[in-house]
Amino acid sequence: MRLKLFVLLLLAVTMPMLAQNATIVGNVINANTGSPVSGASVVLQNKDVTTTTDFNGGFRLKSDAAGSEYITIICDGFMSSGFDVNFIAGTTDLGEIRLQPTADSAIDYYGDASDLLFDEAVMEDEDGNSQGISSLTGANDDIYYNTASYNFSPMYFNYRGYDSQYQSVYINGIKFNDLVRGRFNFSSLLGMTSRAFRNKTTTIGIAASNYGFGDLGGSVNYNTTTDLYAPGFNGSVSYTNSAYMLRGMLTYASGVNKHGWAYTISAIGRYANEGVVEGTFYNSGGLFLSLEKILNKNNSLVLTAFGGPTQRATAGATYQEAYDLTGDNLYNPFWGYQNGEKRSSRITETFDPTVILNWLYKKGNTSVNTAAAVRWVNYSRSALQYYKANDPNPTYYRYLPSYYLDDDGNPTEQSEYYTHLWQTDVNTRQINWDELYQINYLNNNQNLSLSDADKKGSSYILENRVNNQFNAMFNSYVNTRLTDVVSLQAGVDFNYTKSSNYKTVRDLLGGEFWIDIDPFSDRDITIAPDNLQNDLDNPNRRVYKGDKFGYNYDINALQANAWLQNTITLPHWDINYGLKMSYTQFQREGYMRNGRAPENSLGKSALLHFDDATFKAGATYKINGRNQLVAHFEYGSRAPLADNVFIAPRVKNTTIENPESERDLSFDASYVWSYRRFRGALTGFYTAMNNVVERTGFYDDRYNTYAIYALSGVKRAYRGVELGMSYKITPSLSATFAGTYSRYQYKNNPKGTRSFENGLYADTTQTVYLKNFYVGSTPQVQANLGLDYQAPKNWFFNVNGTFQGDSYVNLSPAYHEELADLWQKYSTEEELKAKIEELSTQDKLKNAFTLNLSIGKAIYLRKVSLNFNLNINNVLNNKNVVTYAYQQGRLDTSNYDRNAYPNRLQYAQGVRVFFNVGVRF
């Protein structure tokens, strides 16, 4: 392993000459979480002098005369704070000023309910691989971002259209994004986001933060330092009709004892015998521990450990035809009856135990956070596998009535028969487990009369697709105030990830054994018999329950980053700039010699490594205490993801040709206003991503093989306008509007490489015409209008309506290629043009409107407080909201029928209730 040494550029620090005035500086922090409060107004009551705090919570005020002044600090969501200060010549540092959040801050309204968002934010691609959805985490001072966090559902919403890999998630300063796939798996927080992971700092977009360099889509740092938790007991029980039904959570924070020890423990359980989607279930339990030892005034150690096993059955995207046949937009094809009991074929099991050790050092103006962490990711998802047997999936196209329509699309006797079966026979519309067992038993019977060598394997099994990881991470960052005006943040981090990928036999379904060959390659057997073998060194190996088979490889990845950032705080200006340099490497190591790539599947691939750098800068101009202009800029490169670079990692070491880092440019500008009753921000942003790599996989009928389509050199542009406004109609009633109008588009015609897993055909590379098509599966227009009423006697009401629109289907490159033979079907220019247009058309999802209600009530007794929350999402029970959809990868080249392989899509549930009772003492 080769690790490059970085030499960080020393950033020149300009020191503006300051007038000989009396100056005060300070940092405003959230009294509950310790995180900085940015955007707070700091006002000298008797003079017309105001300023706002920067991202660090820092501010700087000067007065031309010495003397006593009354300072007021005002920030939405916090109680105002006011006190006297004495101006003396020179600079006075007020240190940390703690602001107490008001009880009605969003987290109390929505916090518990929003835990749900973090659990469900996963969608799947055609291959059944899950794709991350970026989840927003809320921030107190940005109306648009807050609303987006809590109310821009149920369509899957990607902040500014970015994939989740562009959002960094830190826990105690360590970035926990997956090195291989780029994303952070929010479900690893076990649904404890409203309690154990309550304390967090959110950075929006490319603004600066003090815990890390951040990313295009912003970042969040969960802080589990023990002494930040309010001492006491906190418990809650919730009911919801969602993926789970019941949730119980207990948290106890000890507070710091006289020996400097503190601990916080938390436990959570989530359960559903059957979730809102038929055939799903949910079982999850988790534990969390944060233990702190304050060594002395300057040093403390924090140990954080959490983890919990989760087992759940999930649903997935399928065809509109299946939804129509069943009359149920939550139709789930992944279950069926076995002996009269529901059984799911798609069970996800996760267990990600994580341990983090932090050493916190703080002295004077300097704080240092050093951390080491290890995490073991255990992830598996089950699926049915079959060989020389009928496809067990009920939505296989030959089981759908549409396959039997006549040429004009009219029903036939057969199609009507299938329609009848779908509507009356549960074993048609769901998996017929009994039949799978029966067929396997028949195999067994046949085997009785055969010699051992001739015995046949099972026709069906349930397999586990395992994707485990081991992560070792180290991180250290420093935050120091160099002068009154200038502060510096810098950090280094290191991540080693070993990702292990293989399949195991989960259940033989009554069969004797499974033969480890590739069912897709069966048709190639006469041409290339070796193609059948997943493991050429152990051909036709018999595998039994628990055995690894199919594929087995590791991705070893390593990343090191170093960053440095200066911030300058002046009365009218906040300026920051910074540089990050990073080194990334990864390598595939195969443990099976695959018959479809005998030369380059076993052993290590070439080591790929990338050097990257990113520069960012930002400035805030405070026109006065009530109005400011903010602008940010970032330009840099980022290494491609191992997940995209290896074309067919399950088979071979081959990568896309000349993998290169992508280059991203982003800037945004905002106008922020903050009046007594009316505040808000208007932001415009533009981001260009160049040289992006995308990869999809699908079964291609034409070539009887699994095919992978890798796009490289993709250019995407994201631009839009965001508006967030809040108006206090009365002190207790406020109206909020948040909306975005954006365009997320492809901006060039990249190269696409189609690769065939069976290896019988050479890879082909062609131009894919994508320019100005849309990045799919996220709404590009959204608006939310809400009313908050903070009624007497601790009643809280919120009603809001959300519109989401302009969301497009994830497109398939096959529909955007030059089609050499198309003219043979459509002879005239007009017909040909019309067909090309028809094939290229990107379907748009239905616009969605949902109405949501929340009611909260807090009861404060002498030592105990109780709170009740009722959230009703989608009150109008709109069952027609498509959360995401994608076009199938393959194209019907015999008839060029656009509907031959219809889109797959998933719908959101209708009304969703979340009721929570909490107790604190």
Place this chain on the structure above:
Amino acid sequence: MKKSYLYIASALLALTAFTSCDGDQVLPPMVVPTATIEANTTIAELKDMYWSTDANYVNTIGTREADGEHIIIKGRVCSSDESGNIYKSLMIEDGTAALTVAINAYDLYESYHFGQEVIIDVTDMQIGGYNGLMQLGGEGTYNSKPSMTFMSEDVMTAHAQVNGLGRPQDVDTVTTTIPTLATAKTTPEGLRNWQSRLIRIDNVQFEDAGKPFAGESTTNRYVVDADGNRINVRNSSYADFKNDILPAGYGSIVGILSYYGSDWQILLIDASGCVDFNSVDVPVFSVASGNVEEGTKVAISCATEGAAIYYTTDGSTPSATNGTLYTDPIEILETTTIKAIAVKEGQTDSPVVTATYVTATAATSVNQNFDAETAIPADWSQVQIEGTKTWYVTTYNNNNYAAMTGYKGTAPFDSWLISPAISASKLSKKTLNFSTQVNGYSSTTSVFEVYVLSSNDVKTATKTQLNPTLATAPASGYSSWTDSGNVDLSAFTGTIYIGFRYYATTDSNYATWCLDNVVIE
């Protein structure tokens, strides 16, 4: 604060405008086949070079005489085998002529689209005749003699390239008539020029309307034009429209003009080759064309229910926008030509039919002694039903009279001399008087008869024979002039004519009948 609103609003507007420019989505380019060879010979030239009057023969195409270069032709595909009616063939035309290319393959329409340009290097390919149809193909035998058959598809692929996409609008469809084609097939030039062309014949109807296009085997269905000329429309039992019903009424036929043996056969590309056959029935006049009395009323009817009839009397072609909508019978006051058309929403207009009515000004008296005449008077007429001998005016003893004889002619004779139209009811005395003289020459078959005719068209007119006193032939020489006596005409009304008939069958000699002093009053 007010200012802020303004700032926010204008910034919002500007940003939204910036965002909303989505740009045009770039579609994959059309892939259009492009030929790399260029034509140097027209189809007409090629056909000319290798034409033979033999029905069956095979030639291998050589190179150009002038420069030894390969012969390359270019044509647009004017056929399609998609419907199955045209079998293993495609036809190309280049404006000069058309050529059948026989290829041993199905679904040629997928590789060679209707209207698509095909460029063929024909050197070394086989050209010849199969039952008189010149074609590019392969060598076979017919009745133990070399003859054309299908070439293998590989040969075609090796020699032909398609260029561009189908441009159906550029395919030359030649509009012609059945008589034109009947004439064309009598000359080699005509055959070369017309064979394999995409043609259109207007205003024809199927003889077998109401039957299917084809039965269990290939079926000949004739179309016939208004004049009774016929041409064969040959439909394959493999055509996907074979069970469709042949349309009734008049319409147009569009198809490939193929040839077999000694006659044309039209091959429809598909059922849409029957164009506009849903015509409205032809309007019918209540009175036939011809002489009519002034004031005659002509009704026009159409069997198609709900059809409207438009007519003109000025000679122009009637249509839904030209002419008069027919409501009541038309009164004929003078000689008139009526053109009529029947139209109905959703159906093609009927063919235009024409009727001409002549209102001869009927005389109220006639007094003709022929003395002022040297030929048959202009208001008289004559008709020869048989024979070529005619009535004439001659002189004897300063008396002019009309006469007719079979002398020196070839029998039979049936020659009529017809008076001007006479308004029977307006005659004062309602009598006919005339004189006759006859020279018998021993004839036995010559007859002179007098009739009242309802029109001057002897063939169709109603004839009523009169019984006047006539001269009797003497043994030799002329008889004397004999007065007919007053023949009563009071039984007749309307417009009548008096027809004087000379009739004779083969004989050794023929009589000469003379007529004079015709008085009708």
